[in-house]
Amino acid sequence: MRNYDLEFLKKFSLVIGFLMLVTLGLILGALYLHHQLPPEVDPSAVKRTQERIAPVGAVYAGATGAAAQQAAAAAAAAKAASQVAYGGTLDGQVIYNNLCTGCHTSGAGGAPTLDQAHWGPRLAKGKETLHKHAIEGFTGTAGVMPPKGGNPALTDEQVVAAVDWMLANLK
Ligand code: HEC
Numbered sequence: 001m002r003n004y005d006l007e008f009l010k011k012f013s014l015v016i017g018f019l020m021l022v023t024l025g026l027i028l029g030a031l032y033l034h035h036q037l038p039p040e041v042d043p044s045a046v047k048r049t050q051e052r053i054a055p056v057g058a059v060y061a062g063a064t065g066a067a068a069q070q071a072a073a074a075a076a077a078a079k080a081a082s083q084v085a086y087g088g089t090l091d092g093q094v095i096y097n098n099l100c101t102g103c104h105t106s107g108a109g110g111a112p113t114l115d116q117a118h119w120g121p122r123l124a125k126g127k128e129t130l131h132k133h134a135i136e137g138f139t140g141t142a143g144v145m146p147p148k149g150g151n152p153a154l155t156d157e158q159v160v161a162a163v164d165w166m167l168a169n170l171k
Contacts, residue, residue, distance in 0.1 A: 085153035092165025095158055099149045104166065110143030116170045127167070134163045 086098055096104070103111035112118035122130060135156050137147035148154045149162070 084155055085151055085158065088155070088158070090157060090161045092161040092163070092168075095154065095162040096165055099151055099154075100162055100166065103149075111145070112142065114166060114170050119167070119170055123167070127163075130167070131160045131163055135159045 086094055089095065103109055104113060107113045112122065133145060135148060138145040148159050154162075
Protein backbone atom coordinates (compact mmCIF):
# COMPACT_ATOMS: atom_id res chain seq x y z
CA MET A 1 0.00 0.00 0.00
CA ARG A 2 1.33 3.35 -0.95
CA ASN A 3 1.71 6.23 1.35
CA TYR A 4 -0.99 8.44 -0.09
CA ASP A 5 -3.43 5.52 -0.03
CA LEU A 6 -2.87 5.24 3.71
CA GLU A 7 -3.35 8.95 4.04
CA PHE A 8 -6.63 8.75 2.11
CA LEU A 9 -7.93 5.85 4.22
CA LYS A 10 -7.16 7.74 7.41
CA LYS A 11 -9.03 10.85 6.29
CA PHE A 12 -11.88 8.80 4.86
CA SER A 13 -12.34 6.90 8.15
CA LEU A 14 -12.30 10.21 10.00
CA VAL A 15 -15.05 11.55 7.77
CA ILE A 16 -17.12 8.35 8.14
CA GLY A 17 -16.61 8.41 11.92
CA PHE A 18 -17.66 12.04 12.08
CA LEU A 19 -20.79 11.34 10.02
CA MET A 20 -21.67 8.42 12.32
CA LEU A 21 -21.39 10.73 15.31
CA VAL A 22 -23.64 13.28 13.60
CA THR A 23 -26.19 10.54 12.85
CA LEU A 24 -26.15 9.34 16.44
CA GLY A 25 -26.56 12.93 17.62
CA LEU A 26 -29.55 13.43 15.35
CA ILE A 27 -31.15 10.19 16.58
CA LEU A 28 -30.66 11.12 20.24
CA GLY A 29 -31.91 14.66 19.57
CA ALA A 30 -35.04 13.36 17.86
CA LEU A 31 -35.69 10.93 20.72
CA TYR A 32 -35.32 13.76 23.23
CA LEU A 33 -37.73 16.00 21.32
CA HIS A 34 -40.19 13.16 20.97
CA HIS A 35 -40.32 12.68 24.72
CA GLN A 36 -40.81 16.41 25.27
CA LEU A 37 -44.13 16.33 23.38
CA PRO A 38 -47.23 15.23 25.30
CA PRO A 39 -48.46 11.88 23.97
CA GLU A 40 -51.30 12.24 21.49
CA VAL A 41 -54.54 10.51 22.54
CA ASP A 42 -57.17 9.55 19.99
CA PRO A 43 -60.23 11.77 20.78
CA SER A 44 -62.64 8.96 19.93
CA ALA A 45 -60.84 6.73 22.44
CA VAL A 46 -61.28 9.40 25.11
CA LYS A 47 -64.97 9.68 24.28
CA ARG A 48 -65.41 5.94 24.50
CA THR A 49 -63.75 5.83 27.90
CA GLN A 50 -65.90 8.66 29.20
CA GLU A 51 -69.06 6.97 28.00
CA ARG A 52 -67.97 3.74 29.62
CA ILE A 53 -67.32 5.26 33.04
CA ALA A 54 -70.27 7.70 32.93
CA PRO A 55 -72.65 5.54 35.01
CA VAL A 56 -70.22 5.39 37.94
CA GLY A 57 -67.90 8.26 37.06
CA ALA A 58 -70.37 11.05 37.78
CA VAL A 59 -70.06 12.77 41.14
CA TYR A 60 -73.26 13.51 43.01
CA ALA A 61 -72.60 15.47 46.18
CA GLY A 62 -74.57 18.04 48.13
CA ALA A 63 -77.72 19.83 46.97
CA THR A 64 -76.56 20.47 43.40
CA GLY A 65 -75.57 16.84 43.18
CA ALA A 66 -79.01 15.69 44.28
CA ALA A 67 -80.59 17.96 41.65
CA ALA A 68 -78.27 16.60 38.98
CA GLN A 69 -79.08 13.05 40.01
CA GLN A 70 -82.79 13.79 39.83
CA ALA A 71 -82.37 15.35 36.39
CA ALA A 72 -80.45 12.31 35.21
CA ALA A 73 -83.16 9.98 36.52
CA ALA A 74 -85.88 12.09 34.86
CA ALA A 75 -83.97 12.04 31.57
CA ALA A 76 -83.62 8.27 31.78
CA ALA A 77 -87.36 7.89 32.49
CA ALA A 78 -88.25 10.17 29.58
CA LYS A 79 -86.01 8.14 27.29
CA ALA A 80 -87.62 4.88 28.41
CA ALA A 81 -91.10 6.34 27.85
CA SER A 82 -90.20 7.45 24.35
CA GLN A 83 -89.28 3.90 23.43
CA VAL A 84 -92.74 2.91 22.29
CA ALA A 85 -93.27 -0.55 20.94
CA TYR A 86 -93.24 -1.14 17.17
CA GLY A 87 -92.32 2.48 16.41
CA GLY A 88 -95.53 3.68 18.05
CA THR A 89 -97.68 2.36 15.21
CA LEU A 90 -101.44 2.54 15.66
CA ASP A 91 -101.95 -0.09 12.98
CA GLY A 92 -103.72 -2.83 14.88
CA GLN A 93 -102.70 -5.45 12.35
CA VAL A 94 -99.00 -4.76 12.82
CA ILE A 95 -99.33 -5.02 16.60
CA TYR A 96 -101.45 -8.16 16.34
CA ASN A 97 -99.00 -9.84 13.98
CA ASN A 98 -96.05 -8.95 16.20
CA LEU A 99 -97.47 -9.99 19.53
CA CYS A 100 -101.08 -11.05 20.00
CA THR A 101 -100.89 -13.65 17.25
CA GLY A 102 -98.61 -15.72 19.49
CA CYS A 103 -101.65 -16.77 21.50
CA HIS A 104 -104.70 -15.61 19.61
CA THR A 105 -103.99 -17.34 16.29
CA SER A 106 -103.27 -20.77 17.71
CA GLY A 107 -105.46 -20.47 20.77
CA ALA A 108 -102.48 -21.19 23.02
CA GLY A 109 -103.29 -21.14 26.71
CA GLY A 110 -107.01 -20.91 26.01
CA ALA A 111 -106.77 -17.64 24.10
CA PRO A 112 -109.83 -17.01 21.92
CA THR A 113 -108.89 -17.31 18.24
CA LEU A 114 -110.36 -14.96 15.67
CA ASP A 115 -113.43 -17.15 15.19
CA GLN A 116 -116.83 -15.55 15.69
CA ALA A 117 -117.77 -18.47 17.94
CA HIS A 118 -115.18 -17.43 20.53
CA TRP A 119 -116.29 -13.84 20.68
CA GLY A 120 -120.06 -13.80 21.08
CA PRO A 121 -120.09 -13.76 24.89
CA ARG A 122 -117.02 -11.52 24.99
CA LEU A 123 -118.54 -8.93 22.65
CA ALA A 124 -121.57 -8.95 24.92
CA LYS A 125 -119.38 -7.43 27.63
CA GLY A 126 -118.97 -4.35 25.47
CA LYS A 127 -115.97 -3.02 23.59
CA GLU A 128 -114.92 -0.83 26.49
CA THR A 129 -114.55 -3.84 28.74
CA LEU A 130 -112.57 -5.74 26.13
CA HIS A 131 -110.23 -2.74 25.72
CA LYS A 132 -109.83 -2.54 29.47
CA HIS A 133 -109.16 -6.27 29.81
CA ALA A 134 -106.55 -6.16 27.04
CA ILE A 135 -104.79 -3.20 28.68
CA GLU A 136 -104.99 -4.30 32.29
CA GLY A 137 -104.96 -8.03 31.76
CA PHE A 138 -107.78 -10.46 32.40
CA THR A 139 -108.12 -13.88 33.92
CA GLY A 140 -111.31 -15.63 32.92
CA THR A 141 -112.45 -19.20 32.64
CA ALA A 142 -110.38 -19.79 29.50
CA GLY A 143 -106.96 -18.68 30.73
CA VAL A 144 -104.78 -15.68 31.47
CA MET A 145 -104.65 -12.67 29.19
CA PRO A 146 -101.47 -10.79 30.26
CA PRO A 147 -101.67 -6.98 30.57
CA LYS A 148 -100.98 -5.47 27.12
CA GLY A 149 -100.35 -8.94 25.80
CA GLY A 150 -97.17 -9.02 27.89
CA ASN A 151 -95.48 -6.01 26.29
CA PRO A 152 -95.62 -3.03 28.70
CA ALA A 153 -93.97 -0.84 26.04
CA LEU A 154 -97.29 -0.74 24.18
CA THR A 155 -99.35 2.37 24.81
CA ASP A 156 -103.02 2.03 25.76
CA GLU A 157 -103.97 3.42 22.34
CA GLN A 158 -101.91 0.74 20.64
CA VAL A 159 -103.61 -2.03 22.61
CA VAL A 160 -107.04 -0.55 21.78
CA ALA A 161 -106.06 -0.44 18.10
CA ALA A 162 -105.03 -4.11 18.24
CA VAL A 163 -108.29 -5.13 19.92
CA ASP A 164 -110.32 -3.17 17.37
CA TRP A 165 -108.40 -4.83 14.55
CA MET A 166 -109.11 -8.25 16.06
CA LEU A 167 -112.83 -7.53 16.43
CA ALA A 168 -112.99 -6.24 12.86
CA ASN A 169 -111.33 -9.37 11.53
CA LEU A 170 -113.34 -12.14 13.17
CA LYS A 171 -114.11 -15.00 10.82
C1 HEC B 1 -99.73 -15.09 26.37
C2 HEC B 1 -100.86 -15.29 25.51
C3 HEC B 1 -101.62 -14.04 25.05
C4 HEC B 1 -101.14 -12.96 24.35
C5 HEC B 1 -99.72 -12.71 23.88
C6 HEC B 1 -102.28 -12.11 24.13
N1 HEC B 1 -103.39 -12.64 24.67
FE1 HEC B 1 -105.26 -11.84 24.64
N2 HEC B 1 -105.96 -13.41 25.72
C7 HEC B 1 -105.22 -14.52 26.11
C8 HEC B 1 -106.09 -15.44 26.80
C9 HEC B 1 -105.68 -16.78 27.39
C10 HEC B 1 -107.36 -14.86 26.82
C11 HEC B 1 -108.64 -15.44 27.42
C12 HEC B 1 -108.81 -15.05 28.87
C13 HEC B 1 -110.09 -15.62 29.44
O1 HEC B 1 -111.18 -15.21 28.96
O2 HEC B 1 -110.00 -16.49 30.30
C14 HEC B 1 -107.25 -13.60 26.12
C15 HEC B 1 -108.31 -12.71 25.94
C16 HEC B 1 -108.25 -11.55 25.23
C17 HEC B 1 -109.35 -10.65 25.02
C18 HEC B 1 -110.75 -10.82 25.55
C19 HEC B 1 -110.85 -10.30 26.96
C20 HEC B 1 -112.24 -10.51 27.53
O3 HEC B 1 -112.62 -9.73 28.38
O4 HEC B 1 -112.93 -11.47 27.12
C21 HEC B 1 -108.88 -9.61 24.27
C22 HEC B 1 -109.66 -8.40 23.80
C23 HEC B 1 -107.49 -9.85 24.02
N3 HEC B 1 -107.11 -11.03 24.60
C24 HEC B 1 -106.67 -9.02 23.29
C25 HEC B 1 -105.32 -9.24 23.11
C26 HEC B 1 -104.46 -8.32 22.40
C27 HEC B 1 -104.91 -7.04 21.74
C28 HEC B 1 -103.21 -8.85 22.43
C29 HEC B 1 -101.95 -8.25 21.85
C30 HEC B 1 -101.63 -6.92 22.27
C31 HEC B 1 -103.27 -10.09 23.16
N4 HEC B 1 -104.57 -10.29 23.56
C32 HEC B 1 -102.21 -10.91 23.42
C33 HEC B 1 -103.88 -14.71 25.88
C34 HEC B 1 -103.03 -13.84 25.24
